Amino acid sequence: MIEVHDVHKSFGYRSVLRGVSLVVGPGETVALIGANGAGKSTLLHILSTLIQPDYGEVRIAGFDLARKPQEIRRRIGLIAHKTLLYDDLSVGQNLRFYGRMYGVPKPEVINRSLMERLGLWERRDELVRSLSRGFQQRAAIARALVHDPPILLLDEPDTGLDAHTIEILRALVLNDGARRRAVLMATHNVHRAAKWGRRVAVLADGRVTVGDSTDVCGSGDQERLFETGDVHGAG
């Protein structure tokens, strides 16, 4: 469902991605790990059509990124560092807005279900700006799931979340629709990567190497792993 082949991306003279290739199939969760500045967010931004790669091919849900970006946007949900919400709208108004823009039939029903699961229902009329960071992140999760996307891109989704909410997020992402949903989660938390993904993709030196999560994350030598990206030597 997510197919990335030989993707390159530079910012000025700084080459961030240097031939990234990766496949995430339906029902699969892959954790993308790497040091700060390794290019995890850049890769997720490319996959979510927010930036264009300099070179390489990306196909999502069978659609070419360069030719059919709208079809891709319809099928992806992105949970990023920022909430992507409007501070001066309530949680309910934000979700209603996004539901309508995604053409969700009966958005009220879906929004209520999502808000109840994320513990936001009682706070639906509160402005996003008045919520704590944790509740804002919950609202951001609801926004990303409002159109029930078959592909989820998570960029450090646990930022500001307590352990209970992380479990709710995990249940929403991995259990609901997990058979058909392709999930790519960027994190620098190796233990979370091992817990969430069966496979782990290590982004180091602009390239990705993929390995089994227990092998990759069991070594404990995180620094060396992030530096070399040698998943086979890690275990």
Added chain:
Amino acid sequence: MGQARGFLSRVLTLVAKDIRIEWRTRDSVVTMVVFGLIVLLTFGFAFDMAVVNVGAIAPGVLWAAIAFSSTLGLSRSFSMEKDRGAIEGLLLLPVDRSTIFLAKVAANLMYMGVAEVVLVPALVVLFNLSAAHLGSLLLVVLLGSVGFAGVGTLFSAIAIHSRAREVLLPVLLLPVTTPVVLACVKVTNSIFAGFSLDEVAHWLVLLVAFDVIFLALSALLFDYVIED
């Protein structure tokens, strides 16, 4: 037909979102009205109404007030989307970028319209002008505002990528919209002098042409400027 209805529905949803936020914060409209009134009052006190030909200077004063106050409002258009990355949320929507652009133009036009509803009567009272030609004036104000909002929305989108966006917008916008301001001043001048619109038809044609060309051009270019 269904596609057009879907397009219109999405534009209206986007406009409604902007208006809801503006209703809550009143960031743009209040700033535009207050600043526009200050410009009118400043010129009102600067000129001796008993000596100068009021009908000749009032159009310039009105359009200076509209141009400067609109620039302030337009600078908020996309900067509010920057908060918490809402702009990325917009760009992730499965809609053509021109949908976002047209919705922003429509919202900006509404804010400008509200400000103009206050500024035009204030000008008439302050400069002791005849209110007999308000119908014709309305047409000129509408045409001028469309041109201003169209180009201003595009430049507002360009400016959000800059740290100096508040400075960048007027530097980009005011030179490009000079033909609009010039044509509007000329037509408004003729209206206050009691001429019919037929006599300034060439200026009206220029305004319409500017609106059509720059709206179309801005909608096409928006796709490229909105992305980082």
